[in-house]
Amino acid sequence: MSEPIHLKSAHSLRDAIRAKEISAREAAEAYLDHIDAVDGDVRAYTDVWREPALARADAIDSQLAKGEDAGPLAGVPIGLKDLICTTEGTTACCSELLKGFRSPYDATVAEKLYAAGTVVLGKLNMDEFAMGSSTENSSVVTTRNPWNLDCVPGGSSGGSAAAVSAHECAISLGSDTGGSIRQPAACCGCVGMKPTYGRVSRYGLVAFASSLDQIGPFSRDVEDCALTLNTICGHDRRDSTSANLEVPDFTTSLTGDVKGVRVGLPKEYFTDALGVEIRAKIDSAVKVLESCGAEVVEVSLPHTEYAVATYYIICTAEASANLARFDGVRYGNRAPDTQSPEEMYKKTKSAGFGAEVQRRILLGTYVLSSGYYDAYYLKAQKVRTLIKQDFDAAFEKCDVIVTPTTPTPAFRIGEKSDDPLSMYLSDIYTISANLGGNPAISLPCGLTESGLPAGLQIIGRPFEEGAVLQSAYAFEQNSGIDLGVPTAIAESVS
Amino acid sequence: MTYEPVIGMEVHVELSTQSKVFCGCSNDFHAPANSNVCPVCLGMPGVLPVLNGRAVEYSVLVGLALNCTISRWSKMDRKNYFYPDLAKNYQISQYDLPLCHDGFIDIEVDGKTKRIGITRAHLEEDTARNSHTVAGRESGVDFNRCGVPLLEIVTEPDIRSADEAYAYLSSLKQILQYLDVSDCNMEEGSIRAEANISIRPTGTEPFGTKTEVKNVASFSGTQKAIEYEIKRQTKILDDGGTVDQVTMGWDADRGVTVTQRSKESAHDYRYFPEPDLTPIVVDEAWETRLRKSMPELPQVRRARFMEEHGLSEYDASILIADKAAADYFEQTVSAGAPGKLAANWIMGDLQALMTEKQGTINALPITPGHLAEMIGLIEDGSISGKIAKDLLPEMYDSEKAPGDLVKEKGLAQISDTSVLEQMGADLIEANPGPAEDFRNGSERAIGFFVGQMMKATKGQANPKLANEIMRKLLQQ
Numbered sequence: 001m002s003e004p005i006h007l008k009s010a011h012s013l014r015d016a017i018r019a020k021e022i023s024a025r026e027a028a029e030a031y032l033d034h035i036d037a038v039d040g041d042v043r044a045y046t047d048v049w050r051e052p053a054l055a056r057a058d059a060i061d062s063q064l065a066k067g068e069d070a071g072p073l074a075g076v077p078i079g080l081k082d083l084i085c086t087t088e089g090t091t092a093c094c095s096e097l098l099k100g101f102r103s104p105y106d107a108t109v110a111e112k113l114y115a116a117g118t119v120v121l122g123k124l125n126m127d128e129f130a131m132g133s134s135t136e137n138s139s140v141v142t143t144r145n146p147w148n149l150d151c152v153p154g155g156s157s158g159g160s161a162a163a164v165s166a167h168e169c170a171i172s173l174g175s176d177t178g179g180s181i182r183q184p185a186a187c188c189g190c191v192g193m194k195p196t197y198g199r200v201s202r203y204g205l206v207a208f209a210s211s212l213d214q215i216g217p218f219s220r221d222v223e224d225c226a227l228t229l230n231t232i233c234g235h236d237r238r239d240s241t242s243a244n245l246e247v248p249d250f251t252t253s254l255t256g257d258v259k260g261v262r263v264g265l266p267k268e269y270f271t272d273a274l275g276v277e278i279r280a281k282i283d284s285a286v287k288v289l290e291s292c293g294a295e296v297v298e299v300s301l302p303h304t305e306y307a308v309a310t311y312y313i314i315c316t317a318e319a320s321a322n323l324a325r326f327d328g329v330r331y332g333n334r335a336p337d338t339q340s341p342e343e344m345y346k347k348t349k350s351a352g353f354g355a356e357v358q359r360r361i362l363l364g365t366y367v368l369s370s371g372y373y374d375a376y377y378l379k380a381q382k383v384r385t386l387i388k389q390d391f392d393a394a395f396e397k398c399d400v401i402v403t404p405t406t407p408t409p410a411f412r413i414g415e416k417s418d419d420p421l422s423m424y425l426s427d428i429y430t431i432s433a434n435l436g437g438n439p440a441i442s443l444p445c446g447l448t449e450s451g452l453p454a455g456l457q458i459i460g461r462p463f464e465e466g467a468v469l470q471s472a473y474a475f476e477q478n479s480g481i482d483l484g485v486p487t488a489i490a491e492s493v494s
Numbered sequence: 495m496t497y498e499p500v501i502g503m504e505v506h507v508e509l510s511t512q513s514k515v516f517c518g519c520s521n522d523f524h525a526p527a528n529s530n531v532c533p534v535c536l537g538m539p540g541v542l543p544v545l546n547g548r549a550v551e552y553s554v555l556v557g558l559a560l561n562c563t564i565s566r567w568s569k570m571d572r573k574n575y576f577y578p579d580l581a582k583n584y585q586i587s588q589y590d591l592p593l594c595h596d597g598f599i600d601i602e603v604d605g606k607t608k609r610i611g612i613t614r615a616h617l618e619e620d621t622a623r624n625s626h627t628v629a630g631r632e633s634g635v636d637f638n639r640c641g642v643p644l645l646e647i648v649t650e651p652d653i654r655s656a657d658e659a660y661a662y663l664s665s666l667k668q669i670l671q672y673l674d675v676s677d678c679n680m681e682e683g684s685i686r687a688e689a690n691i692s693i694r695p696t697g698t699e700p701f702g703t704k705t706e707v708k709n710v711a712s713f714s715g716t717q718k719a720i721e722y723e724i725k726r727q728t729k730i731l732d733d734g735g736t737v738d739q740v741t742m743g744w745d746a747d748r749g750v751t752v753t754q755r756s757k758e759s760a761h762d763y764r765y766f767p768e769p770d771l772t773p774i775v776v777d778e779a780w781e782t783r784l785r786k787s788m789p790e791l792p793q794v795r796r797a798r799f800m801e802e803h804g805l806s807e808y809d810a811s812i813l814i815a816d817k818a819a820a821d822y823f824e825q826t827v828s829a830g831a832p833g834k835l836a837a838n839w840i841m842g843d844l845q846a847l848m849t850e851k852q853g854t855i856n857a858l859p860i861t862p863g864h865l866a867e868m869i870g871l872i873e874d875g876s877i878s879g880k881i882a883k884d885l886l887p888e889m890y891d892s893e894k895a896p897g898d899l900v901k902e903k904g905l906a907q908i909s910d911t912s913v914l915e916q917m918g919a920d921l922i923e924a925n926p927g928p929a930e931d932f933r934n935g936s937e938r939a940i941g942f943f944v945g946q947m948m949k950a951t952k953g954q955a956n957p958k959l960a961n962e963i964m965r966k967l968l969q970q
């Protein structure tokens with residue numbers, strides 16, 4: 001019996017569709033049926049676009065029937081995080097305030113993915129406005145970890161990670177402001193990458209923290225990650241912060257070889273805060289890279305301990321302004337029966353935003369306030385520069401930096417809901433790459449004894465995604481690690 | 495006690511670029527409500543601003559004309575406050591690093607030149623316009639204006655009187671018109687002036703408490719509001735009171751300033767650098783290119799009009815005040831008219847005619863070529879000045895060349911001596927009384943005969959010739 005469609009990687013599915021062994025419609029139907037089977041447990045999707053997806057798949061099939069090139073991801077079923085604007089369906093950022101909101105335009109990444117031939121299956125769950133590390137802050141539902149339904153999938157792109165891990169789509173997009181792609185990828189045992197800041201257009205990504213946000217892919221292997229990057233990267237004149245640089249074919253970096261590559265291990269990351277089990281996984285991962293010819297060096301990122309504080313000042317400051325527009329005046333759910341603009345703002349925001357979003361808006365408003373700006377925001381910007389300089393100095397000595405993605409595997413649902421500080425520390429290893437703007441990937445490096453995935457993070461120099469992918473691919477191909485189908489959904493998959 | 499007013503001005507100028515400052519929407523906000531809008535200027539989720547390079551160029555041109563230093567490196571900032579006319583609930587503006595800074599402008603008041611320092615000129619986006627229906631207690635917002643590029647020009651507190659403030663605003667408007675960067679329409683709010691006014695005992699240094707007067711619909715209104723505010727503050731201090739730091743409006747009907755907002759409700763705008771935009775870098779090459787593209791500015795043009803065309807300072811000042819009038823003047827001169835005559839006709843009869851017809855110089859049916867031709871006809875004696883005065887409205891209505899109109903209507907001046915001599919002889923024969931008076935020494939009688947001759951010719955007799963001929967005939 002041949003492999004079920006939804007177990008194939010995106011690239012092998014694409015090849016089969018191009019070769020007309022499988023039709024795009026069959027692929028879409030297989031995935032939609034699988035969503036029906038498992039999403040009651042996983043709860044990754046907030047909106048499934050069955051009819052539009054099938055119509056789109058038919059269009060791809062007729063393109064292929066006419067002998068046309070249907071794109072590098074022809075017929076590949078994908079999912080999008082609920083903060084990527086699409087004219088199809090709704091874009092609600094999993095917030096009550098934007099519930100039912102229909103975007104009048106498509107995000108640049110959505111346009112690019114349509115042009116590449118993908119079939120979008122729907123929108124994926126997330127922490128409201130991307131604020132959180134567990135998807136528990138979603139106003140819609142809490143997504144569950146496909147490896148253990150009692151655990152969180154991580155966040156904020158928890159739906160995107162869980163959907164790929166549970167084979168509910170071949171590829172998905174998420175966004176990463178402080179680790180929101182890499183941390184859930186680690187928790188769910190899939191590949192997740194945050195490209196360099198400026199590599200992917202943010203036009204159409206509902207902003208959380210503009211100077212940190214970056215869109216990136218989730219996939220089940222490194223090759224699919226590279227393929228997706230080929231499609232979504234590139235300059236966009238609608239985003240002034242997108243880099244006007246040539247985008248290489250990232251698949252050419254997938255050589256399987258890391259001979260002469262200098263792998264840096266930052267000593268500040270390997271402290272007592274790191275769980276023993278995860279540490280062991282990282283140690284053996286480093287050995288794999290070494291055995292493939294990499295040279296391991298110790299490096300230092302001395303300002304690491306300030307990263308979390310710096311991050312929470314900058315991201316909340318930017319968020320306080322970015323979320324100001326959700327006032328119920330032009331769109332979104334306006335509180336009824338108010339008598340003045342001020343009352344309308346207060347009631348709309350109090351009813352529409354969840355607790356974590358309100359907390360961050362207040363924090364951000366505070367750090368920008370007259371009299372506090374210099375002590376908080378300005379100081380944080382200075383430390384951010386130091387953290388960038390740390391990376392520059394470290395990358396003099398090495399070509400990629402290898403760290404754990406998270407200090408612990410996925411935690412249990414509800415475990416940290418009342419403790420925002422401990423929740424914030426879930427991103428302790430991922431935040432620095434956002435502050436520095438560096439590309440970083442998380443890929444699976446094994447299961448813990450409790451059967452939960454651990455993630456290996458590889459960080460590169462800005463705009464050297466190729467180097468990151470090269471090391472990630474070499475590890476993936478030589479480690480012998482294949483997590484297989486997540487245990488919690490294995491029954492439905494057979 | 496005598497007091498010295500200390501006044502600083504903040505002027506917002508809407509720049510007349512084709513598109514808005516951060517999106518591709520048309521800058522024309524006269525269109526039907528909410529028709530020039532897009533996701534970006536509506537502040538939809540996920541959108542990003544892209545800075546309009548022309549808006550930067552227009553701002554730099556103004557900065558150069560105001561003798562400012564142009565920042566090699568500046569940035570945009572977010573100014574945070576909530577109001578329904580502000581789509582994002584923050585305005586993209588410039589806080590600590592304005593595009594242009596440390597300039598000056600020389601103004602003239604009572605024949606004296608005074609230098610007013612320009613603190614800064616920075617680029618920002620305009621807001622939408624709110625409107626309210628009283629009956630339905632409903633409010634609407636028209637976002638056509640949201641995102642129109644706005645240049646805010648701030649002076650040093652160098653202005654000492656309402657007249658100086660008026661002169662500053664007029665000079666600034668002239669410069670903006672010459673640069674062609676704004677339509678400068680006060681009524682439609684494309685120039686909005688705010689004045690910060692305080693007074694201090696004459697001869698002392700420390701500033702008094704200032705009040706801010708805004709939302710005044712005209713420059714003369716601003717002038718009156720400042721005059722009023724100086725008197726009001728003087729009276730308060732003379733009565734032993736203290737001036738409150740407030741924002742005031744101008745009630746033009748009652749001629750008084752009215753408090754709009756007190757200091758307590760002043761905002762904390764929580765400025766921080768706009769992360770969606772990259773820094774604005776104006777390198778030397780760009781600045782030089784813009785400097786070279788600058789048109790002649792009003793002050794320079796005034797000097798040249800005096801020098802090249804022999805105009806008085808007064809006439810030159812009036813002509814250059816309106817760029818269109820000055821352009822019209824120069825075109826008339828290039829079409830062959832002597833400068834002084836052209837200036838007299840433009841500022842005199844032509845201006846009166848425009849006022850009567852409610853026309854503007856931009857849409858004048860009389861071309862500079864036609865005006866020059868008409869002046870030429872007077873000069874070569876083809877028509878009299880009086881005929882010309884009658885001819886001008888005909889030219890206006892018909893848009894025809896004056897030479898053609900003169901032919902068509904038979905208005906050419908009669909300079910044929912034999913015709914006028916025959917007519918003069920007939921007049922003397924018909925009016926023996928006045929002829930006798932002349933011979934008895936009455937000079938006035940000659941006026942009678944010339945008048946009769948003009949009447950008989952419907953004004954077409956060459957008046958100089960008519961006078962000569964009558965004198966000759968009467969003396970015979």
Ligand SMILES: [Zn+2]
Pocket residue numbers: 514517518519530531532533534535536641
């Ligand atoms: Zn627009």
